[in-house]
Amino acid sequence: xxxxxxxxxxxxxxxxxxxxxxxxxxxxxxxxxxxxxxxxxxxxxxxxxxxxxxxxxxxxxxxxxxxxxxxxxxxxxxxxxxxxxxxxxxxxxxxxxxxxxxxxxxxxxxxxxxxxxx
Numbered sequence: 049x050x051x052x053x054x055x056x057x058x059x060x061x062x063x064x065x066x067x068x069x070x071x072x073x074x075x076x077x078x079x080x081x082x083x084x085x086x087x088x089x090x091x092x093x094x095x096x097x098x099x100x101x102x103x104x105x106x107x108x109x110x111x112x113x114x115x116x117x118x119x120x121x122x123x124x125x126x127x128x129x130x131x132x133x134x135x136x137x138x139x140x141x142x143x144x145x146x147x148x149x150x151x152x153x154x155x156x157x158x159x160x161x162x163x164x165x166x
Contacts, residue, residue: 068114073103
């Protein structure tokens with residue numbers, strides 16, 4: 049028999065010297081994000097923050113620390129950092145990459161060896 053009772057381990061990530069614990073999020077919550085439009089007057093960054101905060105364990109005031117980190121003008125988070133954090137969070141809980149692999153040419157293709165060195 050194979051058991052899928054995984055121990056509840058905290059995943060952690062670090063950004064700008066701050067460590068955050070990641071909690072498990074129901075798959076329905078993650079799936080709903082694909083179809084959910086931004087709320088009135090909500091920017092893409094605010095939506096991204098909400099999504100990240102859904103994963104952050106609020107123990108020890110971690111959600112407040114995230115908000116402070118995001119509000120910092122001394123060392124702001126780059127969009128790529130935020131997207132990378134969210135992508136990692138989703139992938140770590142789904143066992144699937146969030147991006148499709150790059151397409152490759154159709155057919156077998158030719159190599160120098162197969163084509164007689166041409």
